[in-house]
Amino acid sequence: MSTLRFRVVETAFKKKAMPVSIPEERPSKYYGKYVFNREKMFKYLPTDVYAKLVDVMDNGASLDRSVADEVAAGMKKWAIELGVTHYTHWFQPLTDGTAEKHDAFVEHDGKGGMMEEFSGKLLVQQEPDASSFPNGGIRNTFEARGYSAWDPSSPVFVVDDTLCIPTVFIAYTGESLDYKAPLLKALSAVNKAAVDVCHYFNPDVKKVMAYLGWEQEYFLVDEGLYAARPDLLLTGRTLMGHEASKNQQLEDHYFAHIPTRVAAFMKDLEIQALELGIPVKTRHNEVAPNQFELAPIFEECNLAVDHNMLIMALMRKVARSHGFRVLLHEKPFKGINGSGKHNNWSLGTDTGILLMAPGKTAEDNLRFITFIVNTLMAVYHHNGLLKASIMSATNAHRLGANEAPPAIISSFLGSQLTEALDRLEESTDEALSSLSGKHGMKLDIPQIPELLIDNTDRNRTSPFAFTGNRFEFRAVGSEANCASAMIALNSAVADQLITFKSDVDALIAAGDDKMAAILKVLRKYTKECKPIRFDGNGYSDEWKEEAAKRGLDCETSCPIIFDNYLSPESVAMFERVGVMTKVELEARNEVKWETYTKKIQIEARVLGDLAMNHIIPVATAYQSRLIDNVFKMRQLFPTDKAEELSIENTKLIEEISQRTIFITNHVRAMVDARKVANKIESEREKAIAYHDTIAPMLEEIRYHIDKLELIVDNEMWTLPKYRELLFIR
Ligand code: ADP
Ligand code: MG
Numbered sequence: 001m002s003t004l005r006f007r008v009v010e011t012a013f014k015k016k017a018m019p020v021s022i023p024e025e026r027p028s029k030y031y032g033k034y035v036f037n038r039e040k041m042f043k044y045l046p047t048d049v050y051a052k053l054v055d056v057m058d059n060g061a062s063l064d065r066s067v068a069d070e071v072a073a074g075m076k077k078w079a080i081e082l083g084v085t086h087y088t089h090w091f092q093p094l095t096d097g098t099a100e101k102h103d104a105f106v107e108h109d110g111k112g113g114m115m116e117e118f119s120g121k122l123l124v125q126q127e128p129d130a131s132s133f134p135n136g137g138i139r140n141t142f143e144a145r146g147y148s149a150w151d152p153s154s155p156v157f158v159v160d161d162t163l164c165i166p167t168v169f170i171a172y173t174g175e176s177l178d179y180k181a182p183l184l185k186a187l188s189a190v191n192k193a194a195v196d197v198c199h200y201f202n203p204d205v206k207k208v209m210a211y212l213g214w215e216q217e218y219f220l221v222d223e224g225l226y227a228a229r230p231d232l233l234l235t236g237r238t239l240m241g242h243e244a245s246k247n248q249q250l251e252d253h254y255f256a257h258i259p260t261r262v263a264a265f266m267k268d269l270e271i272q273a274l275e276l277g278i279p280v281k282t283r284h285n286e287v288a289p290n291q292f293e294l295a296p297i298f299e300e301c302n303l304a305v306d307h308n309m310l311i312m313a314l315m316r317k318v319a320r321s322h323g324f325r326v327l328l329h330e331k332p333f334k335g336i337n338g339s340g341k342h343n344n345w346s347l348g349t350d351t352g353i354l355l356m357a358p359g360k361t362a363e364d365n366l367r368f369i370t371f372i373v374n375t376l377m378a379v380y381h382h383n384g385l386l387k388a389s390i391m392s393a394t395n396a397h398r399l400g401a402n403e404a405p406p407a408i409i410s411s412f413l414g415s416q417l418t419e420a421l422d423r424l425e426e427s428t429d430e431a432l433s434s435l436s437g438k439h440g441m442k443l444d445i446p447q448i449p450e451l452l453i454d455n456t457d458r459n460r461t462s463p464f465a466f467t468g469n470r471f472e473f474r475a476v477g478s479e480a481n482c483a484s485a486m487i488a489l490n491s492a493v494a495d496q497l498i499t500f501k502s503d504v505d506a507l508i509a510a511g512d513d514k515m516a517a518i519l520k521v522l523r524k525y526t527k528e529c530k531p532i533r534f535d536g537n538g539y540s541d542e543w544k545e546e547a548a549k550r551g552l553d554c555e556t557s558c559p560i561i562f563d564n565y566l567s568p569e570s571v572a573m574f575e576r577v578g579v580m581t582k583v584e585l586e587a588r589n590e591v592k593w594e595t596y597t598k599k600i601q602i603e604a605r606v607l608g609d610l611a612m613n614h615i616i617p618v619a620t621a622y623q624s625r626l627i628d629n630v631f632k633m634r635q636l637f638p639t640d641k642a643e644e645l646s647i648e649n650t651k652l653i654e655e656i657s658q659r660t661i662f663i664t665n666h667v668r669a670m671v672d673a674r675k676v677a678n679k680i681e682s683e684r685e686k687a688i689a690y691h692d693t694i695a696p697m698l699e700e701i702r703y704h705i706d707k708l709e710l711i712v713d714n715e716m717w718t719l720p721k722y723r724e725l726l727f728i729r
Contacts, residue, residue: 005228005717009724012222015323017260020267027274034082034158035277036075044074056152058207060188063152068120075156076105076118079163087118087163089126089148092179093133094591096392096479098309099169101128102162123165125149133169134594135177136587145172151180154306157276166306175584179483180302182579186490187301189577193497194347194355197374200504200514201367207350210490211470213298214308215282217339217478218315219290219327220262225720226325231606235599236329236394236479239607239698240615242706243335244723247289258285262292265322269294272314278307288336289726298344298470301490305483308341312479328479331397333722334702338398339478343485346470347371347493357469366518369420373522373529374500375471376411378492379464380532382573383409384553386464387475388564389488392592393599395477396558407556408547409475410534412462418535424519425526461538491579498576500525559687562592593683600690600698604674607698608667614718615705616660622712623656652711659704670697 023030032039041050049070055061063071079087088100107117126148133146148167156165169178176182187210194208226232231239258266266283273280273296282295294311298304312328319326331338347355355371358364379386386409391399399407413421463475476485500521507517531550536543548554555561564570565585574580580588626649633642643650677689709717 005720006715008224008228009720012224012724015222015261018264018322020260020264021271022267023271027271030271031274031279032277033275036078036156037277040078041074044078046070049074053152060153063124063150065120065124068124070120072118072120072123075123075163076116079158080105080116082158083161084158084163085161087122087165089128089150089167090164091148091167091169092309092481092483093169093177094136094179094588095134095595096481098313099128099133100162100164118163123150126167133177134591135171136590136594146170146177147172151184151302153184153300154303155277157310159276175587176580179305179481179487182487182584183302183305183483183490185579186487186494186577189494189579190347190490190497193494193501193577194371196501197370197497198349198355198367200370200518201363202349202351202353205349205351205353208347208355209350210301210486211298211344211346211348212301212304212482212486213295213344213470214304214476214482215293215295215342215344216308216311216315217286217291217293217341219288219332219339220265220292220319220324221290221327221725223320223323223325225725228718228720229725230610231603232325232327232332234606235603236327237332237397238334238722238725239603240610240702240705240709241334241719241722241725242709244721244726247336247722247726258283258292261322261324265319265324266292266294268322269311269315269318272318273311276307276310276314278311280311286337286339288333291337291339298346301345301486305481305486308482330392330395330477330479333726335722336726340398340474341476341478341480341482343473343476343482344467344470345473345486345489354469356466356471366515369424369522370500370518372413372417372466373421373525374496375493376529376532377500377525378489378496379409379411380529381496382488382492382570383532384555384561384564384567385488385492385570385573386473386485387553387555388561389485390473390475390477390480391558391561392477392480393558393596394479395475398477399475399556406461406463406538406543408538408544408552408554409463409532410538410547410552411471411532412465412535413533414466414535417466418533421526421533424523425530427519427523429520462534463538487579491574491577494577495573557688557691559593559596559684559691562589562596562684562687565589565592590683593687596687597677597683597690600695601674603698604670604694607701608670610719611663611667611701611705615708616663618716618718619656619660619708619712622716623653623660625713626653626656655711656708659708662704663701666697666701670694670701673697 036044038054041053045053049067052061052067053063053071056063086102086104088102090098090100093099103122105116105118106114109115127145128148135146146169148169151166151168154166156163158164166180168176168181168184170176170181190210191208195205198205198208221232229238231237270280270283279297279299280294281297282293284293285291286293294315296304296307299307315326315328328339330340346357349355353359355367356375358368387407463473465472465474473485473489476482503521504514504517507520508514512520531552534543534547544554553561553564566589571582571585574585575582630642630646630649630653633646636642637645673693677686677694680686680689709721
């Protein structure tokens with residue numbers, strides 16, 4: 001009957017691998033080829049302009065118009081030499097992608113001809129008519145004025161024929177409409193707060209950077225098979241499909257040999273990423289079949305976020321030229337692991353110190369403990385908010401399932417750091433005072449360093465694990481913009497460091513020695529934030545009970561988790577550090593709820609269509625064949641004998657009827673439930689209705705479809721099955 005599925009499967013499995021392309025030059029030669037980096041700035045800009053631009057980039061100095069004009073002229077010259085014809089402001093609206101609107105360099109030359117034009121004004125600020133981006137009601141559409149403004153801390157780059165200028169996207173009235181604007185504010189807040197704290201230890205520190213190293217997980221599927229799965233195409237995940245008999249039980253995919261077709265894709269991707277200045281370094285097979293991971297060397301957080309957005313776009317493009325589609329959805333397939341994006345985060349100084357790394361001296365280690373404990377305090381006080389920052393309709397499938405971080409934020413420290421904190425907690429005032437003074441200080445922490453690196457990271461279930469010189473926030477979704485998590489984390493840490501400084505200063509003012517004051521405050525904090533520390537199995541049911549007792553946020557409903565953004569503590573924190581106002585937070589939550597609803601709504605529609613157009617007709621056709629067989633049996637054999645021989649087929653006929661009736665009824669009920677939910681005015685309540693009533697129906701319908709897949713004649717089944725989608729040859 002259905003030959004389509006067989007044709008696409010056959011073509012997919014017969015595909016020849018493209019050869020792995022090996023460029024003649026070494027990576028160090030083509031790294032950053034398409035980036036207007038410092039080397040090119042130096043070459044294409046007058047010396048004084050270069051110096052001014054560096055000051056803007058490094059120290060946030062303001063950019064005056066004449067400098068902007070000269071910078072634009074240099075950029076244009078460089079870009080035109082690369083064959084570039086267009087430019088675009090490249091920004092990150094509140095969708096999970098990036099946005100761009102291309103304009104050509106052309107302008108009338110006044111003599112009837114054309115000339116290439118690109119001024120400082122066009123570089124620095126634009127007003128894209130971007131009224132259709134989600135803004136949560138901040139902009140009235142009739143007055144759709146959103147501005148994009150250049151972010152000089154992230155270098156411009158060239159993709160194909162277009163010069164891309166990283167920008168923030170803000171409303172006419174100043175509110176942020178994107179991810180980058182609040183991220184830059186959060187990074188600036190954490191810089192200032194951390195520098196102040198660093199001055200207790202080293203007066204020379206002028207700047208503290210937040211670093212981010214993301215690890216991007218993804219799936220690859222054959223393009224032909226993907227095209228034959230409308231659910232993958234329209235929702236990014238399979239809404240139905242029975243597990244393959246073999247999937248990840250043998251763990252034979254993890255770190256295994258990379259299939260040649262995939263290796264060719266990876267190589268191409270790496271070359272293009274390096275040309276765009278993305279320092280990709282690591283690649284390997286992941287746990288699930290067809291699942292892979294890519295990680296760069298960590299970078300300054302804002303740049304790392306841009307690079308992650310850029311690489312996701314690049315992956316989609318390069319995959320297609322290798323006959324693949326890349327799936328960035330957090331849970332494309334039921335029953336096997338989903339994809340995340342671990343966010344490795346740390347703080348470091350302009351003097352070259354990683355603040356989350358232990359050092360050689362006792363003083364270094366006090367600095368180390370200071371930043372660790374303050375981070376734990378921030379994570380403790382804002383654990384619900386951090387969960388909200390990584391939550392989405394798609395990531396919800398992953399969290400809490402038995403494979404990924406649980407839907408409760410806690411932090412794993414490893415035994416040695418735990419011991420050090422326990423000792424601090426138990427120490428007496430006298431002991432702490434006797435430790436003070438440069439020479440007398442000894443907290444038994446100096447021995448930490450070497451061992452620490454080896455002994456951390458043993459707990460894969462922890463959503464926020466200390467891994468030697470950084471924290472690894474593992475709950476971030478594979479499809480997400482890392483900025484969301486980084487805004488929440490850096491803001492919370494900035495706020496916490498400010499509190500720390502004022503607590504320490506108060507003790508110093510009351511007569512304490514500096515080191516004793518720091519130790520006393522840290523001791524108090526260590527006790528206070530203890531509930532966030534958990535080194536056990538995050539997947540266990542006992543932990544859920546225990547976490548609730550500890551007062552950690554255990555909510556699992558995505559729309560309700562978003563409420564954390566609007567709690568009085570979150571609003572006050574974001575306002576104190578100057579990252580977002582209440583108005584912005586409210587608007588952004590409207591967007592979150594609306595997006596949640598739309599995603600479930602689309603899934604419900606797609607599932608309804610597939611159920612009615614593919615599943616029911618195929619199941620019924622197969623059932624008719626069985627009925628035909630039963631009838632013919634009766635002609636061939638005496639009635640009793642025929643009944644005996646047809647007993648299994650008769651059962652199947654019944655089962656198919658029961659399942660198709662269930663499916664049809666529930667598809668109808670789902671339509672009715674949507675009609676009811678759609679009438680709800682409040683975006684929050686609507687999202688809750690979609691979560692509580694419609695999302696569970698998707699699962700119930702799927703259950704029966706998957707059962708049908710097991711009994712219906714394989715030859716008649718139209719949709720590619722898991723065993724076909726998941727094993728690249
Ligand atoms: P894992 O063992 O978790 O698979 P890796 O050791 O390869 O991973 O590191 C994962 C990521 O963490 C990489 O992007 C790496 O550059 C980054 N990373 C390493 N040290 C730091 C740090 N101090 N701050 C931020 N990111 C870091
Ligand atoms: Mg990791």
